Amino acid sequence: MSDVKQIVHNLTNQYGKSVESLLPILQNIMEINHVITEEAMIEVARELDISAAEVFGTATFYSFLNTSKPYGKYIIRVCKTITCMMHGKNQIIEEIELMLKIKPGETTHDRLFTLLETNCLGQCHQGPAMLINDTPYTQLTPSKVRDIINSYLVLEVSNY
Amino acid sequence: MTTKVNCKIDNISVSVEQGTTILEAAKKINIKVPTLCYHEDLCVAGNCRVCIVEQVGTDRLLPSCATPVAEGMEIITNSLRVRNARKRIIELLISEHNADCTKCFKNTKCELQSLASEYIFNDEGFINLVPYKNYKEVHLSPSISKDDSKCIRCQRCVRTCSELQDISALTVAYKGANMKISTFFEKPMYEVVCTNCGQCVNRCPTGALVERSYIDQVWDAIYDSKKHVVVQTAPAVRIALGESFGLPPGAIVTGQMVAALKRLGFDSVLDTDFSADLTIMEEGAELLNRLRMSLKENDTTVRFPMATSCSPGWVKFMEHAYPEYLDNLSSAKSPQQMFGALAKTYYARKRNIDPKNIVSVSVMPCTAKKYEANRPEMHASGYKDVDYVVTTRELAMMIKQAGIDFLALPEDDYDSLMGESSGAGVIFGATGGVMEAALRTVYELVTGREVPFEHLNILPVRGMESVKEASIVINNPLPEWDFLDGVELKTCVAHGLSNAKMIMEKVKRGEVNYHFIEVMACPGGCIGGGGQPIPTNYVIRKKRTDAIYSEDEGKPIRKSHENPEIKMVYDDFLKEPLGHKSHKLLHTHYTPRNRY
Numbered sequence: 099m100s101d102v103k104q105i106v107h108n109l110t111n112q113y114g115k116s117v118e119s120l121l122p123i124l125q126n127i128m129e130i131n132h133v134i135t136e137e138a139m140i141e142v143a144r145e146l147d148i149s150a151a152e153v154f155g156t157a158t159f160y161s162f163l164n165t166s167k168p169y170g171k172y173i174i175r176v177c178k179t180i181t182c183m184m185h186g187k188n189q190i191i192e193e194i195e196l197m198l199k200i201k202p203g204e205t206t207h208d209r210l211f212t213l214l215e216t217n218c219l220g221q222c223h224q225g226p227a228m229l230i231n232d233t234p235y236t237q238l239t240p241s242k243v244r245d246i247i248n249s250y251l252v253l254e255v256s257n258y
Numbered sequence: 259m260t261t262k263v264n265c266k267i268d269n270i271s272v273s274v275e276q277g278t279t280i281l282e283a284a285k286k287i288n289i290k291v292p293t294l295c296y297h298e299d300l301c302v303a304g305n306c307r308v309c310i311v312e313q314v315g316t317d318r319l320l321p322s323c324a325t326p327v328a329e330g331m332e333i334i335t336n337s338l339r340v341r342n343a344r345k346r347i348i349e350l351l352i353s354e355h356n357a358d359c360t361k362c363f364k365n366t367k368c369e370l371q372s373l374a375s376e377y378i379f380n381d382e383g384f385i386n387l388v389p390y391k392n393y394k395e396v397h398l399s400p401s402i403s404k405d406d407s408k409c410i411r412c413q414r415c416v417r418t419c420s421e422l423q424d425i426s427a428l429t430v431a432y433k434g435a436n437m438k439i440s441t442f443f444e445k446p447m448y449e450v451v452c453t454n455c456g457q458c459v460n461r462c463p464t465g466a467l468v469e470r471s472y473i474d475q476v477w478d479a480i481y482d483s484k485k486h487v488v489v490q491t492a493p494a495v496r497i498a499l500g501e502s503f504g505l506p507p508g509a510i511v512t513g514q515m516v517a518a519l520k521r522l523g524f525d526s527v528l529d530t531d532f533s534a535d536l537t538i539m540e541e542g543a544e545l546l547n548r549l550r551m552s553l554k555e556n557d558t559t560v561r562f563p564m565a566t567s568c569s570p571g572w573v574k575f576m577e578h579a580y581p582e583y584l585d586n587l588s589s590a591k592s593p594q595q596m597f598g599a600l601a602k603t604y605y606a607r608k609r610n611i612d613p614k615n616i617v618s619v620s621v622m623p624c625t626a627k628k629y630e631a632n633r634p635e636m637h638a639s640g641y642k643d644v645d646y647v648v649t650t651r652e653l654a655m656m657i658k659q660a661g662i663d664f665l666a667l668p669e670d671d672y673d674s675l676m677g678e679s680s681g682a683g684v685i686f687g688a689t690g691g692v693m694e695a696a697l698r699t700v701y702e703l704v705t706g707r708e709v710p711f712e713h714l715n716i717l718p719v720r721g722m723e724s725v726k727e728a729s730i731v732i733n734n735p736l737p738e739w740d741f742l743d744g745v746e747l748k749t750c751v752a753h754g755l756s757n758a759k760m761i762m763e764k765v766k767r768g769e770v771n772y773h774f775i776e777v778m779a780c781p782g783g784c785i786g787g788g789g790q791p792i793p794t795n796y797v798i799r800k801k802r803t804d805a806i807y808s809e810d811e812g813k814p815i816r817k818s819h820e821n822p823e824i825k826m827v828y829d830d831f832l833k834e835p836l837g838h839k840s841h842k843l844l845h846t847h848y849t850p851r852n853r854y
C-alpha cells in the first residue's frame with residue numbers, strides 16, 4: 099500500500115465511510131501532506147464509494163485545501179482585502195518576498211514556507227493581518243513580520 | 259385524498275394539489291414562465307432565477323420552480339418588476355457568455371438564445387466579461403464537446419449525471435467567479451468515468467455540451483465519387499426524427515427517413531435492425547452455450563447473469579465500475595458494430611466492392627456510439643468497421659442543409675442485403691426490447707414452440723418501471739436441450755445507469771440469481787438516448803416507446819431467426835452462430851478502466 103493509500107485508509111477508519119466524513123478526511127490529508135493529490139482523491143472516492151469528480155469538486159471549493167503543488171510546512175496567508183490593503187499589506191508582502199525570496203503562490207526551496215494571499219480573515223480592525231498555518235498575527239509591520247518569520251526559522255533549527 | 263390549495267396566478271384562479279410548485283400551477287393554466295435550470299427529469303436546483311415571479315403583498319421575488327403554492331397566494335408572472343428583474347438576470351448570464359450564436363452548434367435550438375430573443379438587449383447592459391475569463395473548450399472525446407464559454411452553470415448536466423446515471427462524472431469545481439463544470443481534475447471526458455451516454459448533452463440548455471459532430475466528414479464521403487457510402491439507421495431514430503421537423507413525439511417516419519437518406523446521396527440505405535436480429539442470434543446462442551456449460555457440463559467458471567452488451571454506455575460503465583464482472587458481459591458486439599464488421603466483409607464481397615472504398619456511416623440515437631466506433635478493437639474487417647456516427651439530431655441538420663422538405667417526402671424502402679429486419683430487431687430501441695427479442699428466439703430454439711405470450715408480446719419486460727423482472731419455465735424442450743427441462747429462466751431488465759448500479763450491487767451481494775440481464779444506459783432505452791431530439795422527458799419517452807411497439811406489431815416477421823436475410827448471412831457467410839467467422843467479426847472483449 100502506498101503512503102497516501104495508507105493515510106486515506108487510516109482516516110476512513112477514523113472518520114467512517116459516510117459522505118459527511120469527506121471534509122474532515124480532506125482536511126487531515128492536507129495537514130499531513132500539505133497537498134491533496136489526484137491519487138489521494140481517487141483513494142478517498144474509492145473508500146467512501148463516491149465519484150472522484152465529487153471529491154475534486156469539494157476539494158477545489160475550499161481555499162484551505164490545496165490541490166496543486168505541495169505547500170510548505172508553514173503556509174503564510176496574508177489578507178488581501180481592502181482594509182488590510184489600506185493598513186499596508188503590500189509592504190508586508192514585500193517584506194516576506196524579500197526575506198524568503200518567493201512571490202505569492204510560491205514555496206521556498208527548503209519546502210518550509212508557502213506565501214499566499216487570502217480573502218478577509220475577519221481582523222479588519224487590526225490589520226494588516228496574516229495567518230501562519232492556524233495562528234493569526236495582526237497589526238503587522240515589516241519588522242514585526244521579520245521577527246515572526248525568524249521565530250519559525252529558529253524553531254526549525256532547534257528541531258534539527 | 260390529497261389536499262388541494264388554491265391560488266391566483268395573473269388573476270386566474272387555480273386549484274392544485276398541495277406541494278405543487280408555482281411553475282407547475284402556472285403551466286396548468288397555460289401561463290408560460292421561462293426556466294433554465296429546471297428540467298422535468300431532474301430535481302429542482304433553483305439556481306438560475308429566470309423563473310422568478312412576484313407574490314402580491316410581499317417584497318421578494320420568488321423562484322417559481324422552487325416555491326410550492328400556498329393557500330390564497332396571489333402571483334403575478336409578468337409585472338414590471340418581474341420583467342425588469344428577469345431581464346437583468348438574463349443580461350448577467352450573457353455578460354459571462356460567449357454569445358456568438360451564428361457560429362454555435364445550438365443556434366436556434368438554444369434555450370438561452372430563445373429567452374434572450376424575447377427581450378431586447380443593447381449595449382447598456384453589463385460589461386462583457388468573456389475576454390477576462392479563462393474559458394476552455396475541449397473536443398477531446400470522440401462523443402462530446404464541452405465549451406465552458408457557453409456554460410451558464412445551471413448544473414443540469416451535473417444533476418443528470420448524478421441523478422439519472424449515478425455516475426457523477428461531472429461536478430461543480432472551484433467557486434465564485436472561477437466556478438465551473440468539470441470532470442475529475444479537468445481530464446478529458448473519454449478518460450474519466452463518463453460513459454458518453456450524452457444524457458447531459460440532451461439536457462444542456464445551451465451549446466456548452468454538445469455531441470462531437472461528424473456531419474462534414476459524412477458529406478465529404480458522399481461527395482467522393484470513389485467511395486461507396488452505406489448508412490445504417492438504429493431502431494430508435496425512425497420514431498424520433500420527426501420531432502426535429504415539428505411532428506409530435508411518437509410519429510413513425512421510417513419511410514420518409516429512408517427516402518431522405520437516399521436523397522442525401524448515400525449509396526445504400528440499410529438497417530441496424532438487421533444486425534439487431536443478428537445480435538439476437540449470437541447473444542442467444544451465447545446464453546444457451548453458457549447454460550449448457552453450467553447445467554450440463556457442470557462448469558463452475560461460467561458466469562451468470564449474462565448481461566447484454568449492445569449499449570456502449572453500459573459497457574463503459576461496467577469497465578470503470580465493475581471491472582471484475584466483465585466476463586458477465588456477453589461477448590457479442592452491439593448491432594452497430596456487427597453491422598460495420600459485415601459491411602466491409604460480407605456486404606463488400608456480395609456486392610463486389612473493394613472494402614477500402616466503403617465508408618460506413620451510422621445514424622444513432624446515441625452519443626456513446628461515437629466512442630464505441632472509435633474503440634481500437636473495432637477493426638475486425640481489417641478497416642475501421644464504422645467510420646462515422648451521427649446522432650438523430652445531426653441527421654435532421656443534414657436533411658435541412660440539403661433543403662429537403664422532409665414532411666413532403668414519399669415513403670421509401672430500405673435497400674437489400676442487410677436492410678431486412680424483424681419486429682424483434684425494432685424493439686431493441688426500447689428498454690426491455692432486447693430481452694423480449696432474445697426470449698422470442700431462445701425459447702423457440704429450445705422448445706420448437708413460440709414463446710407462450712399472447713401475440714408474442716412479452717409484456718412483463720416492457721414499460722418504464724425502473725427494474726423489471728420476468729421468468730419463463732422451459733418445459734418439454736427438444737432432445738438436444740433436455741438439460742433445460744423444468745429450468746426457470748430468470749431475467750431482469752434495467753434502464754438508466756442508476757438502476758443498473760442497483761442491480762449490479764445486488765448481483766455483487768449475491769441477492770439475485772438471474773440468468774440474463776438487459777441493461778440500457780439511457781432512461782427508456784435508446785428511444786431516450788443522448789443523441790435524440792431535445793427535449794426528451796418522461797412523457798416523450800413513453801410516446802416514442804409506444805411507437806416502437808406499434809412498429810413491431812406491424813412487421814410481418816416478428817422473430818429474429820425468421821428474418822430471411824439473417825438466414826442468408828449464415829448460409830452464405832457466417833455458417834453458424836458462435837462459429838469461427840462470427841467469433842472473429844461479431845464478438846469482442848472488454849477493458850478494465852480506472853476508478854475516476
Ligand code: SF4
Nearest residue numbers: 358359362368464465
Ligand atoms: S449557447 Fe445559445 S446563446 Fe450561446 S452562443 Fe450558442 S446559441 Fe447563442
Ligand code: SF4
Nearest residue numbers: 409410412413415462
Ligand atoms: S454544461 Fe450545460 S447543463 Fe451543464 S451547467 Fe453548463 S449550461 Fe448547464
Ligand code: SF4
Nearest residue numbers: 419452453455456458
Ligand atoms: S455523457 Fe452521461 S456519463 Fe458522461 S457526463 Fe454526461 S450524463 Fe454523465
Ligand code: FES
Nearest residue numbers: 304306307309323
Ligand atoms: S428555473 Fe427556477 S431557478 Fe432556474
